[in-house]
Amino acid sequence: MKRKLYRIFVYISLALINLFARINSPKICAFIISLNIRKIKIIKSNSKNPKKILVFPKSNGTEDIIESFKNKKSNIIFFLLPRPFLQKIFLCFFDKSYCQDYFTKLTKLQDIKKKNSYINFLTSTFRYVEYFIQFDGFISFNLFYYAEKYFEEVCKNLNKKFIILHKESAFTPLEEKKAPIIYKKFNDKSLSHKISVYTESQKKILLKSKIAHKDQIAVIGTPRSDYSFRLRKIAPKEKVIVFYLIEYNRYTPISGFKGKNWGRLYNQTLKYLFEFAKNNPDIHIILKGKTGVHEKGQPNLNPLPQNCRFIDGGSGHSLLKIASAVIAFNSTVVFETIASNRNLIIPNFNNENKIYKNILHKIENKKYFVNSKIQFNKKIKLYLDLNYKNKKLSTTDIKTLRYFLGNTNATAGAQIRKFLEKQFSTKEN
16 A cells, blocks of 8 residues: 555656646756655665765666665665656657667757756756755766766766766677667767776777776676675575566667567477476476566466466566576576576577577576477476585686676675765765
């Protein structure tokens, strides 16, 4: 009931933001925004005068901060403002055709005027927000998110630091090739104070695109992966299979590729898994869906075998704790599974890893792939019967994790904590 009331409150707030932004009332917009700012309560400060940072949340990005700062002593406290508030204001100045991540550069005079009006309005709005709560800086999770890209100029006006904890890391070979071109051609250089990235490969891409300069960028690893590495010492208590449902089309605009439909592989995997579920009713199976992609009522998930449960939304890496076996494909959870020492199965029933290697993450350790229904069932049975043992990472897996996560142990959280404390301990902008 509490969540439902909160959603209604946010819905009404967004409607009011839309109204008062359109009639150019930054003062009232600031009041509405201040009512919707929430403190991350799980993070405590050990300072009498902590630095207050406003975060524009994003899936996995907020989890990175929580993983890095919870149960730790710090002089920073964090607040959240839901992303849709800046989206609503953005759409008061631009139409929906401008809502394109990675394509934020404006060249027409009329569009530049709209951008300047948007920046001026946000500057006035957040100056009024200061009457309710004074922030020392702001955090975003993507350099190229359309509604937040111009906020770096707002922060220049406010004389506040804008830090971007850039959340992209797991690129396919095609994305790595195309990204520097897209970044450079369709986006202006970043004016953010500092940018953190997960991996050296992402730093190289940003430098090649000239979006940012060397002194702007810090490589810190993937903080939420610390949880996965700590799981290596924890054995799953029950026989549970977690299937992170395959996205039909994993399309990203930076690849320049229209997307490959993975429906055949997805349906094959579901069919084999459901057959296994019916033949093994004592085994519990969790199907982890992605919000906006998978729904419990969709035909291939309806009806579910009795021992299968569908979970939608939220971060999925917490499910690794209970997993005896994990099924995943072309997702960052593949690397988190390897980090957590959980048994990994990557469906490869149609030789996908060779035919489509340019649009799939490069996984060098071939032991994870299953190429047939027989191999699929055999591996699941083997993994469910194994006694848990904390195995050392192989040389191949260390190489993979370093490349895609940026770290091979639970140290990234400490790195980002050190990084942010340093940025907000000085006054210069």
